[in-house]
Amino acid sequence: xxxxxxxxxxxxxxxxxxxxxxxxxxxxxxxxxxxxxxxxxxxxxxxxxxxxxxxxxxxxxxxxxxxxxxxxxxxxxxxxxxxxxxxxxxxxxxxxxxxxxxxxxxxxxxxxxxxxxxxxxxxxxxxxxxxxxxxxxxxxxxxxxxxxxxxxxxxxxxxxxxxxxxxxxxxxxxxxxxxxxxxxxxxxxxxxxxxxxxxxxxxxxxxxxxxxxxxxxxxxxxxxxxxxxxxxxxxxxxxxxxxxxxxxxxxxxxxxxxxxxxxxxxxxxxxxxxxxxxxxxxxxxxxxxxxxxxxxxxxxxxxxxxxxxxxxxxxxxxxxxxxxxxxxxxxxxxxxxxxxxxxxxxxxxxxxxxxxxxxxxxxxxxxxxxxxxxxxxxxxxx
Amino acid sequence: xxxxxxxxxxxxxxxxxxxxxxxxxxxxxxxxxxxxxxxxxxxxxxxxxxxxxxxxxxxxxxxxxxxxxxxxxxxxxxxxxxxxxxxxxxxxxxxxxxxxxxxxxxxxxxxxxxxxxxxxxxxxxxxxxxxxxxxxxxxxxxxxxxxxxxxxxxxxxxxxxxxxxxxxxxxxxxxxxxxxxxxxxxxxxxxxxxxxxxxxxxxxxxxxxxxxxxxxxxxxxxxxxxxxxxxxxx
Numbered sequence: 182x183x184x185x186x187x188x189x190x191x192x193x194x195x196x197x198x199x200x201x202x203x204x205x206x207x208x209x210x211x212x213x214x215x216x217x218x219x220x221x222x223x224x225x226x227x228x229x230x231x232x233x234x235x236x237x238x239x240x241x242x243x244x245x246x247x248x249x250x251x252x253x254x255x256x257x258x259x260x261x262x263x264x265x266x267x268x269x270x271x272x273x274x275x276x277x278x279x280x281x282x283x284x285x286x287x288x289x290x291x292x293x294x295x296x297x298x299x300x301x302x303x304x305x306x307x308x309x310x311x312x313x314x315x316x317x318x319x320x321x322x323x324x325x326x327x328x329x330x331x332x333x334x335x336x337x338x339x340x341x342x343x344x345x346x347x348x349x350x351x352x353x354x355x356x357x358x359x360x361x362x363x364x365x366x367x368x369x370x371x372x373x374x375x376x377x378x379x380x381x382x383x384x385x386x387x388x389x390x391x392x393x394x395x396x397x398x399x400x401x402x403x404x405x406x407x408x409x410x411x412x413x414x415x416x417x418x419x420x421x422x423x424x425x426x427x428x429x430x431x432x433x434x435x436x437x438x439x440x441x442x443x444x445x446x447x448x449x450x451x452x453x454x455x456x457x458x459x460x461x462x463x464x465x466x467x468x469x470x471x472x473x474x475x476x477x478x479x480x481x482x483x484x485x486x487x488x489x490x491x492x493x494x495x496x497x498x499x500x501x502x503x504x505x506x507x508x509x510x511x512x513x514x515x516x517x518x519x520x521x522x523x524x525x526x527x528x529x530x531x532x533x534x535x536x537x538x539x540x541x542x543x544x545x546x547x548x549x550x551x552x553x554x555x556x557x558x559x560x561x562x563x
Numbered sequence: 564x565x566x567x568x569x570x571x572x573x574x575x576x577x578x579x580x581x582x583x584x585x586x587x588x589x590x591x592x593x594x595x596x597x598x599x600x601x602x603x604x605x606x607x608x609x610x611x612x613x614x615x616x617x618x619x620x621x622x623x624x625x626x627x628x629x630x631x632x633x634x635x636x637x638x639x640x641x642x643x644x645x646x647x648x649x650x651x652x653x654x655x656x657x658x659x660x661x662x663x664x665x666x667x668x669x670x671x672x673x674x675x676x677x678x679x680x681x682x683x684x685x686x687x688x689x690x691x692x693x694x695x696x697x698x699x700x701x702x703x704x705x706x707x708x709x710x711x712x713x714x715x716x717x718x719x720x721x722x723x724x725x726x727x728x729x730x731x732x733x734x735x736x737x738x739x740x741x742x743x744x745x746x747x748x749x750x751x752x753x754x755x756x757x758x759x760x761x762x763x764x765x766x767x768x769x770x771x772x773x774x775x776x777x778x779x780x781x782x783x784x785x786x787x788x789x790x791x792x793x794x795x796x797x
Contacts (some may be wrong), residue, residue, distance in 0.1 A: 191736040331673070380675075
C-alpha cells in the first residue's frame with residue numbers, strides 16, 4: 182500500500198472498456214441457458230434471484246449450453262474497448278495484468294493466453310488468480326510498475342466465464358449441495374479493462390490512482406467461496422486433483438463453486454472494519470469522498486454496506502453510490518471494472534472528485550480498495 | 564611616433580593572464596546566463612513542460628551524446644608520449660562515456676518513446692556544429708584544448724543535469740527510472756570534474772595551453788546552447 186505524493190511518480194487510468202457477451206438474459210431466461218428446470222431447482226433459483234437483485238446478466242453460452250466465446254476472448258474484447266477509448270493500440274502496452282477466477286486452460290497462465298490473442302509487442306504479463314479482489318491485485322501490479330517507471334503504459338483486465346461451471350451438466354448426477362445454488366444463480370460472464378499510464382491523457386480527464394490496498398484475513402478465516410475442495414479445510418489427498426480420476430471428483434461436487442453463505446454477514450462486517458481502518462489511517466477523507474463503487478454479490482449487502490457508510494459519511498446518498506450489479510450481473514473479478522467503465526462513460530465523475538473502489542472477496546476473506554481522483558489533462562501554456 | 568593607446572579606434576583583445584580556473588569560472592558564468600535564455604530550459608524552470616518536451620530534449624541530446632566517447636577517444640589517440648597522462652585520462656574518460664547513450668535510451672523508452680525512432684534520429688544543426696567542432700579539435704596533435712570542452716560538458720552534467728532531472732520529475736511526476744541519464748551525470752560528472760580540475764591546475768598547462776582550453780570552452784558553451792535551442796532543427 183502506498184499513499185500518493187503529488188511530487189512523486191503517479192499512475193493514471195486513461196481508458197476504460199468492457200465486454201459483455203451476447204444479449205442480456207432476463208431472470209426468467211436464465212434457466213433456459215443454464216438448465217435445471219425441475220421444481221426444486223426452480224424454487225431455489227427464484228429465491229436466490231430475489232435476494233441478489235440482479236435483473237439481467239450475460240452468458241457466453243447458447244441455449245444448448247455450448248460456450249460461444251473463450252474467457253480470453255472476453256478479456257481481449259474488453260482490452261480492445263479500453264484501448265479504443267484511449268486511442269492507442271496493443272503495441273503501445275508494456276504490461277498486461279489479467280485477473281480471473283478460472284482461465285480457459287489449466288496451463289499456461291491466463292495472461293499468456295490473453296496476450297497471445299491480443300497481440301501487440303513484447304510485454305510483461307501477470308495472471309492474478311483468486312476471485313473478485315484479484316481485479317485489485319492486477320490493478321495494483323500494473324500501477325506499481327508504471328509508477329516505478331518500468332512501463333509507460335499497461336492494461337489491466339478482469340474477466341470471467343463462470344457459466345460453464347453453472348450449467349446443468351455440472352449438477353446432474355452430482356452429489357447435491359445446497360450451497361452450490363447461491364452462486365449458480367448469481368454469477369455470469371463478462372470482462373472489464375483499464376489502461377494505466379504514467380501521464381494523464383492529453384485530451385480528456387483521467388483517473389489518478391492515489392493508493393491501492395489489498396489485504397487478506399485468511400489467517401483467521403476458513404474458506405468461504407471455493408471449488409475443488411472437499412469440506413471446509415484443504416487436506417492432502419482430498420482436493421479435486423487427488424481423486425482417482427476427475428470424474429469422481431466431479432461426482433462428489435468438487436467442480437461446483439460453493440459458498441458458505443452462513444459467514445457472509447461476517448464478511449460484510451470484516452469489510453466495513455477494513456473501511457473504518459482506511460478512514461482511521463487517513464487514506465479516506467469522509468468529507469471529500471465523492472463516489473463509492475462497491476462490488477457486492479447481492480443487494481442484501483448493498484443495503485447493509487450503504488447503511489453503514491451513510492452513518493459515517495456526511496451527506497452520503499444514492500447519487501454518490503454506483504453499482505451496475507442489477508443490469509450487468511455479478512461478474513466476479515470483472516465487476517469493479519465494468520462498474521467503473523459505466524460510471525465513467527455516463528459522466529458521473531467531474532474533475533477534482535474522488536472515487537473509492539471497494540472489492541470484498543468471500544473466497545477466504547480478502548479485500549481490495551483503490552482510491553482515485555479525477556484530474557484534468559495536463560496542458561502546456563505555450 | 565604616437566603609440567596606439569593614444570588613438571581612438573579598435574583595440575584587439577589582449578591575452579588574459581589571470582589564472583586558468585578563474586578564466587574558466589568566467590566562461591561558466593557566461594554559459595549559465597546563456598542557458599537561462601534557452602526556451603526549453605525556461606519552460607522547465609517555469610514548470611511549463613510536457614512529456615513530449617522531455618522526449619524532445621532526450622531525442623535531440625542523444626544524437627550528439629553517441630559521439631561523445633568517439634571524439635574523446637580520438638583526442639586520446641592524438642596525445643604523444645610527452646602527454647602520456649592526458650592520454651591515460653582521455654582513454655578512461657572515453658570508456659566511461661562509451662555506454663552513456665544507453666541510459667538515455669532507457670529513459671526515452673520508459674517515457675513512452677520508440678527506441679527505433681530515437682536511433683533513427685539525426686543531429687540538429689547545433690549538434691552538427693558541436694560534434695563537427697569537437698572532432699576537428701580532437702584531430703589536432705596534442706589536443707589540450709579539448710579539456711575546455713570537457714570542462715563545459717562535465718560541468719553541465721555535474722551542476723545542471725541533476726537539477727533538470729529533479730525538475731522534470733516534479734513537474735511531470737516521473738519515476739527515477741525515467742531520468743537515469745540526467746540524474747547519473749550529476750554524480751558521475753562531479754567525479755570527472757574533480758579529475759579535470761587536478762589536470763587544469765597542474766604545471767603542464769602553459770599559457771598557450773590555457774588559451775586553447777579557454778577558447779575551446781567558450782566555443783563549446785555557445786555550440787551547446789545552440790544544440791539546446793535548435794531542437795528538431797535538422
